[in-house]
Amino acid sequence: MAEQVRAIRTRQTILLAAATIFEEHGYQAATISQILKAAGVTKGALYFHFESKEDLAQGVIAEQDQRFVVPPRASKVQEIVDVVMLHAHRLQTDPMVRAGVRLTMDQLAEGLDRSGPFLRWSEVGLELLQQAQAQGELMPHISPSETADVIVGSFAGIQSMSQAVSDYRDLVGRVSALMRHVLPSAVVPSVLASLDLSEDRGAAVYAEALAASGDQEVLDAAG
Amino acid sequence: MAEQVRAIRTRQTILLAAATIFEEHGYQAATISQILKAAGVTKGALYFHFESKEDLAQGVIAEQDQRFVVPPRASKVQEIVDVVMLHAHRLQTDPMVRAGVRLTMDQLAEGLDRSGPFLRWSEVGLELLQQAQAQGELMPHISPSETADVIVGSFAGIQSMSQAVSDYRDLVGRVSALMRHVLPSAVVPSVLASLDLSEDRGAAVYAEALAASGDQEVLDAAG
Numbered sequence: 156m157a158e159q160v161r162a163i164r165t166r167q168t169i170l171l172a173a174a175t176i177f178e179e180h181g182y183q184a185a186t187i188s189q190i191l192k193a194a195g196v197t198k199g200a201l202y203f204h205f206e207s208k209e210d211l212a213q214g215v216i217a218e219q220d221q222r223f224v225v226p227p228r229a230s231k232v233q234e235i236v237d238v239v240m241l242h243a244h245r246l247q248t249d250p251m252v253r254a255g256v257r258l259t260m261d262q263l264a265e266g267l268d269r270s271g272p273f274l275r276w277s278e279v280g281l282e283l284l285q286q287a288q289a290q291g292e293l294m295p296h297i298s299p300s301e302t303a304d305v306i307v308g309s310f311a312g313i314q315s316m317s318q319a320v321s322d323y324r325d326l327v328g329r330v331s332a333l334m335r336h337v338l339p340s341a342v343v344p345s346v347l348a349s350l351d352l353s354e355d356r357g358a359a360v361y362a363e364a365l366a367a368s369g370d371q372e373v374l375d376a377a378g
Numbered sequence: 379m380a381e382q383v384r385a386i387r388t389r390q391t392i393l394l395a396a397a398t399i400f401e402e403h404g405y406q407a408a409t410i411s412q413i414l415k416a417a418g419v420t421k422g423a424l425y426f427h428f429e430s431k432e433d434l435a436q437g438v439i440a441e442q443d444q445r446f447v448v449p450p451r452a453s454k455v456q457e458i459v460d461v462v463m464l465h466a467h468r469l470q471t472d473p474m475v476r477a478g479v480r481l482t483m484d485q486l487a488e489g490l491d492r493s494g495p496f497l498r499w500s501e502v503g504l505e506l507l508q509q510a511q512a513q514g515e516l517m518p519h520i521s522p523s524e525t526a527d528v529i530v531g532s533f534a535g536i537q538s539m540s541q542a543v544s545d546y547r548d549l550v551g552r553v554s555a556l557m558r559h560v561l562p563s564a565v566v567p568s569v570l571a572s573l574d575l576s577e578d579r580g581a582a583v584y585a586e587a588l589a590a591s592g593d594q595e596v597l598d599a600a601g
Contacts, residue, residue: 181484184407260483260538261404269542304539305532305559308552312535315483316527319492329531336528339563 166204169194170218173211174254182212182261212258212267219245219255220275223364231287232342233350235280236334237360239310243330244357246314247323260315276307292346302341309333327354389427392417393441396434397477405435405484435481435490442468442478442495446587454510455565456573458503459557460583462533466553467580469537470546483538499530515569525564532556550577 172194176185205211228234245252259272280303287293313333317326334352395417399408428434451457468475482495503526510516536556540549557575
């Protein structure tokens with residue numbers, strides 16, 4: 156058991172070091188020796204957990220999907236809003252999430268498959284939109300997969316613009332504006348009227364998910 | 379005159395070389411010597427046109443705004459759609475536009491101010507949306523600057539997602555879907571009904587702008 160905990164910690168140490176090095180040098184220029192040095196672990200330990208530089212990058216990228224689950228909502232459209240707002244909040248506050256998103260958006264990263272996070276987020280959105288459709292929350296002409304792709308793609312650009320112009324300070328305002336522009340085209344008015352799209356929604360959902368998880372590891376990791 | 383033409387050509391050769399090198403190595407890792415070698419020009423020629431690596435990157439980035447102007451439309455919302463669709467078409471077909479957009483989206487490019495294109499595109503959108511508002515094309519609650527930012531930010535992410543999942547093959551379809559999701563929240567129904575949001579709109583506007591420019595340099599450059 157103690158050994159398993161140690162292995163998880165070592166893996167996390169390596170991922171944090173990789174995130175830092177990718178942030179500093181870009182995926183292309185980053186090397187495994189730099190990551191080894193920053194992590195302070197042996198080559199054997201690193202290769203026990205990760206096969207290659209791409210594997211390390213995929214590990215960092217995967218961290219953005221982990222750990223926090225939005226509690227189920229009666230309105231599945233509200234649940235989508237909460238997933239989006241929570242992700243925005245984590246981008247503002249968690250360096251690992253930030254590093255994963257930057258790698259995903261690194262259009263210069265040759266040989267790194269960046270489609271994973273787009274496709275995974277689209278699947279999350281599709282599933283929730285299909286549930287929303289089944290319970291009559293969407294306009295009749297809406298295709299859940301198209302709407303999911305529009306939300307995921309738009310969010311990716313909104314966060315990039317926010318990083319470029321304000322280093323994420325205006326992120327939640329921009330994401331709230333995106334929701335107010337996209338949802339009225341897809342959602343029936345009675346549902347729209349009941350949605351909470353406010354800028355502080357992400358922080359509130361984060362606190363709720365944290366409390367609900369009851370997981371000491373998560374609470375520790377979240378500081 | 380001949381000398382001026384030569385200077386413009388040299389500048390263009392250097393920009394093309396810079397675009398290629400930035401694409402290959404990323405902004406961070408690219409060096410001026412690599413660009414010199416790729417351009418086949420002297421150090422003096424390069425520094426006559428560009429002061430630094432950042433200056434070269436800004437030159438490549440600025441190319442995406444250049445050359446093609448959408449003819450004025452009676453509906454200013456249609457004009458915005460045409461600007462967006464034309465840009466999508468150029469992204470699919472012009473390597474220099476592609477390189478400029480990738481640099482703009484390179485969140486790992488330390489020391490490169492990437493806010494310029496976001497802010498310039500927002501200004502273009504704002505101006506057209508203000509004209510649309512003045513002639514009654516927008517819903518009463520719409521703030522043109524917020525809507526402009528939503529469109530610019532969303533487009534940036536949609537293009538990045540399209541590049542990651544299909545190397546831009548599905549770009550015009552995704553951009554058309556974005557327009558169909560954002561505009562109904564902002565535009566009055568009678569204008570909405572008259573818009574052309576079809577996927578081939580960008581190619582048509584490009585042909586129109588090309589013919590209207592009547593500029594042999596542009597025709598040559600467009601090959």
